[in-house]
Amino acid sequence: MRLSITVALAISLTVLLGVTAIDIPPQSVPTRIVSTKGPLFVDELGRSRIFRGTNVVYKGAPWHPDISPDALPRWSFNQDDIDILASHGVTAIRLGIMWPGVEPVRGQYNYTYLEVMKTIVQRCSNAGIYVLLDFHQDGLSEKFCGEGVPLWAAQPAQSPLNLLGFPVPIEARPYKLQENGVPTPEDCAKHYYDKLQFTYAAGTAYQRLYDNHDGLRDSFANYWKLVAQTFFPFKNILGYDLINEPWAGNVVSNPGLLVPGIADRMNLQGFYDVIATAIRSVDPNAMIFFESVTWDNFVVGFDHAPGGTQYASKSVLSFHHYQPPQLFNLNATFVERSLDMLRLQSGGMLTEFEMGWKKGENIEYIRDVSRLADKFFFSYTGWEYTDYIPITGTNNGLRDPETGLVRPDMAEVYSRTYATAIAGIPLSMSSEDKTGLFTLTFFSDGTSNPTEIRVNSPRHYPSGYSVAVQSTSAAFRVLQPNEGAKDGFIHVVREQAGRAGAKVTVTVSRA
Template sequence: MARIKHVNQETHQILDEYGRTRFFHGTNVVMKEAPWYRPFEWTPGVSSFGERDVQNMQDLGLNIVRLGHSWAGAEPIRGEYNQTFLDIMKKQTKLAEEHGIYVLVDVHQDVLAKQLCGHGVPDWFVKKDWVTGFRRFPFPQKLKPFTTDRDGFPSPQSQCNTIDWSLSYLSVAVGNAFGRLYNNFDGLGDAFAAYWKKLASEYVDTTNVVGYNLLNEPWAGDTYADPTLLVPGVADRKALEGLWNRASKKIRMVDNDTLIWFEGTTFDVLSGFNNVPLGDGSKTVHSFHYYNPPQLGPLKDTLYNRHKDNVRLKTAGVLTELTFWMGDDKQMTGLVEAMSATDANMVSWI
C-alpha cells in the first residue's frame, strides 16, 4: 500500500507517496465500553471487527476505517499503558492493511468520562470533588445530582438512561472537566499528549495509517467560566488549539510524517482556529462531522464552509462522521444525497 504523507495545499487534497490524489470512503469502528475493542469473531447481531468484516469492506469498495483507540483502554493506571490492549488495536490495524484498507487512528470520546455517563478518558481522569453541591452532574439537565459510588461513578448506572447524552455537554461538570483538560490542570493535557506520543510510536512505521485523529467531537470547554466559548469558532482558538499543539509536538518527537487530523467544536459554522496544529497545513487534515442539529442547513452548506476553512488554513478536510443511518426510505434517500454532495465537492467520507 502507498503511504499517505502529504496534503496539496493548492488543491486541498490528500496525496500518497507517489504524488497521487487519494479519496477515501469508509466507516467508523469504535467500542465505547470495556474491553474497548470490537471482537475479531463475526457473530450475527454483534458488532465485530475481524477477518469477515474487513473482507466485507473490501468487497463493498471501501478503503478506510476510523478505528477508535480508547484512552480509557490504553492507560487504566496513570502513567502505565496496557500494552495488551495496544497490541490488539495494532493487530486489527494490520488486518485492515492485509485487505488494502487504510486506518485513521482515532482517540474517541462522547461526554468524556464514565463519571459523566460518557466514555473516553481513563477512570482516574475526573475527580469527584471538582464540582460540588447542586451543580454536580447532570445539572442543569436535572436539578438533583445523580447518586454516585465512592469513586464518583453514577450508582446505579441506570440513572444515565434517564438523560439525553448529547445535552450532557451543557452540564456544569462536563464543561468543567473539558476545561481542566484544555488548561492542563494537574498535567492532564500533558497526559493526553503523552498518550498520543505512545500511539505514534506504535504506528510510525505502519504503512496503512493515514493519520492521527486527535480527539473525537471535542466540547468547547468550561462554558460556565467563559460563556464566549459558546460562540461558534471561539473555542477552537481559545480552548482547543493549545491542546492540539501540545499533542502534536509529542507526536512529532517520534513521527515526522503521519498526517495529524484535528477537529473543531461540533457547532462550528466556520472554523475559528488561528492555524492548524504546529502551523503546517501540508501535514494536517481538518476532520469534521455533519449532524443536523447542530448543523442547521443541508450537508452541501457544511461542505462549502469547510472548503472555506481549507483555503484559509491551507490544508485538507475530510467528513469523518455524518448523520444518516441505514433504515427507512427517508434515511436512505438522505444518505444517497449526502454521498452525491461529497462526490460533487471531491470530499472523502468516513
C-alpha cells in the same frame, strides 16, 4: 465476470497491448499518505487519493471489538467484517483507539490492548483499507454518562457549585453513583449526553484537560505519543484524529465559549499544538486530524493548523455533518469547510455523517452524500459500522448486527464506483446510481503510476462493464488481469511517462 475494454484516444493513438507490465503497488501494501492538497490526500507516489468508509468505535470496556473468528456479529470486527467492507469498496475506517484501553491506570499502559488494535490495523492493511486512529469521546467520561478519557483523567473542579454533584445545574439533585464513581444507567438515560456537557462537573473536567491541570494534557499527549510510536510502521495509517467532537470547556463559568469560534481559539488551538508536537516527535510526517466544536456553522475559529503553518499540508480539518447542530445542508457545509481549509492551507475530511440503515429509510440520503462528496472530492467515513455499545449516538449499517448478513440496499450505496487513486489532479468525478455510468476526468501528472477505480461488478455491473479512456495527448490503457489488475479494481495507466498535463477522461458503463 465479462469485461469489455474500449480505449479511444482523441488523437487516434494506437493502443499497445504488449508493453512491459506497469509496477502496481500490491493491494496488500498500501502507499503511505504524505500530505494533502485541498480535500485530496496525496500518497508517496504523488497520486491524489480519495477514501470512502465507515466508523468502528467500541465505546466501553474492553474498548475494542471482538476480533476472534467466532465473534458474534453484534460485537465483531474480525476478518469476515474486514472482508465484507473491502468487497464493498471501503478504503478507510475511522477506528476508535480509546484512551481507557491504552492507559486504564495512570502511567500504566496496556500493551495487550495495543496488540489487539495492531491486529485490526494489519488486517485492514492486508485488505487495502486505511485506518484513521481516533480518540473518540462524547461527554468526556463515563462519570458524565458518556465515554472518552479514563476515569482517573475525569477531574471536575472542587468548588462549592460542584459539591452539589453531577448533573447540576441540569438537575437540582445529584445522581446516585456506583462504586466506580459512575452514575447508574437508569439515571444516565434521563438526558441525552450532549445536554449533560452543560453541567458544571463535565465542563470543568473538560477545561482542566485543556488547561493541563494535574498534568492531564501532558498525560493525553503521552498517550498519543505512544499510539504514534506503536503504529508508525504501518503504511495504511491515514492519520490521528486528536479528539472527537470536543466540547467548548467550562461554559457555566464562561458562557462566551459557546460563541462559534471562541472555544477553538481559547481552548483547542493551543491544546492541539501541544498534542501534535508530541505525535510529531516520533512521526514527523504524521497526518494530524483536528476538529472544531460542532456548532461552528460558518467558520472555524483556528488561525493555524496544529503545529503551525509549516505543518498545514499535513493537517486535516476533520468535520461532521448532522442537522442539528449544522444549520444548513451538506453542500453548504462542504463550501464552508472548503473556505476554512483554504484559509488554513490544510486538508479536510468528512469523518462523520448519518450513515445508518434506519430500516432502509436512510438510503437516499447516503446516496446524496456520496454524490456531493464526489463533486467536491471529499473523502468520508460515515457513522457507523455497527452499534457495539449503544450509548451517545449509535447506528448500524452494512451488516445486520443480529444475523451478520449484508443488507442489500446498504451494499448498493457502500459499493458505488469511485476513483480512490488518481495519477494527477481530478477535474470531475460522478457515478450515476440508476445506470451505473461512472465518469472521471483528470489532468495526468505525466507518470505511469496507476489510477485506481473501485468497482463492484456483482452489485452494479452484473453482466460486465466497458471501460473507455480518452486523452488529449499521450496513450493510456486499462491493465488486464495477467498484468497485475485485481478484482474490484480498474487500473488505468499511461503507456510511457512524459510531460504532465494531458486531460484524461475515463468512463465505466454497463456492458
